[in-house]
Amino acid sequence: MSHFDFDPAATAPRQYPLEVAPDTFCIRALTPSVGGTWTNLNSMVIRGAEPVVVDTGMVTHREQWFEDVFSLVPADELRWIFVSHIDTDHAGNLIEALARCPNAAMITSRGESFRVAASLGVPFARMRLVDEGECFAVGDRELTALRPPVYDSPYTRGLFDESTGVYYASDAFCAPIPGAPVDWTDEIDPDLWAEGLARFHHASLCPWVALVDPAKYQAEIDALARRAIGTIVSAHSPVIRGAAVARAFELLARLPAAAVPA
Numbered sequence: 194m195s196h197f198d199f200d201p202a203a204t205a206p207r208q209y210p211l212e213v214a215p216d217t218f219c220i221r222a223l224t225p226s227v228g229g230t231w232t233n234l235n236s237m238v239i240r241g242a243e244p245v246v247v248d249t250g251m252v253t254h255r256e257q258w259f260e261d262v263f264s265l266v267p268a269d270e271l272r273w274i275f276v277s278h279i280d281t282d283h284a285g286n287l288i289e290a291l292a293r294c295p296n297a298a299m300i301t302s303r304g305e306s307f308r309v310a311a312s313l314g315v316p317f318a319r320m321r322l323v324d325e326g327e328c329f330a331v332g333d334r335e336l337t338a339l340r341p342p343v344y345d346s347p348y349t350r351g352l353f354d355e356s357t358g359v360y361y362a363s364d365a366f367c368a369p370i371p372g373a374p375v376d377w378t379d380e381i382d383p384d385l386w387a388e389g390l391a392r393f394h395h396a397s398l399c400p401w402v403a404l405v406d407p408a409k410y411q412a413e414i415d416a417l418a419r420r421a422i423g424t425i426v427s428a429h430s431p432v433i434r435g436a437a438v439a440r441a442f443e444l445l446a447r448l449p450a451a452a453v454p455a
């Protein structure tokens with residue numbers, strides 16, 4: 194099979210939406226990664242009074258992504274499409290989602306909105322602008338845009354739902370799945386999870402973390418950890434729940450001093 198025949202949606206095991214809190218679902222996809230591991234490519238749906246999609250998946254999994262999202266929310270009922278940043282693995286189906294969901298507006302930041310208009314052609318009339326730390330109401334709940342401590346685009350915003358304690362972390366807390374696909378990180382050997390998380394952050398997401406001021410970095414982590422987060426949905430990890438949430442913050446905190454895995 195040549196590189197151009199590679200179809201991760203056809204070759205990877207199918208992971209269906211996972212309910213991580215009441216009416217909150219992780220939309221999953223998998224792609225094979227180095228050393229026989231799997232990498233998640235996740236997004237999220239909040240099925241509230243005004244349904245929200247959080248990130249829009251990848252082009253390679255378009256059919257599967259729309260099937261999963263529309264199994265939870267009919268196209269004409271979707272109201273908001275929150276995009277954490279417009280990397281192609283997070284905004285891969287944005288244009289199609291806006292076309293297929295006529296009552297939905299995209300939520301992005303003021304800074305990112307110009308890139309969204311210029312590079313993707315989304316009209317400003319379809320955008321609602323929410324900046325770092327701002328809350329916005331979506332019917333039965335308020336959501337807060339909160340940048341994760343680590344990211345590969347400075348425009349990145351995570352999303353916190355205080356009503357469920359679910360934090361969507363965008364790329365942060367990324368880690369591969371060694372072996373058979375799992376739903377939760379607490380199904381992974383703890384040492385393999387720690388090693389994989391450090392490797393993904395140093396090799397891909399934020400090699401700059403080795404350069405940060407440790408005290409300022411720790412302050413960023415502490416500010417997020419003070420929120421009442423019970424579940425972390427990362428775009429590139431099984432879901433992090435319960436006691437694993439505190440452990441995930443510890444693993445993130447030790448990144449600047451961690452030996453960089455080969």
Ligand SMILES: [Fe+2]
Pocket residue numbers: 278280345346364
């Ligand atoms: Fe990214």
Ligand SMILES: [Fe+2]
Pocket residue numbers: 280282283363364428429
């Ligand atoms: Fe990503």
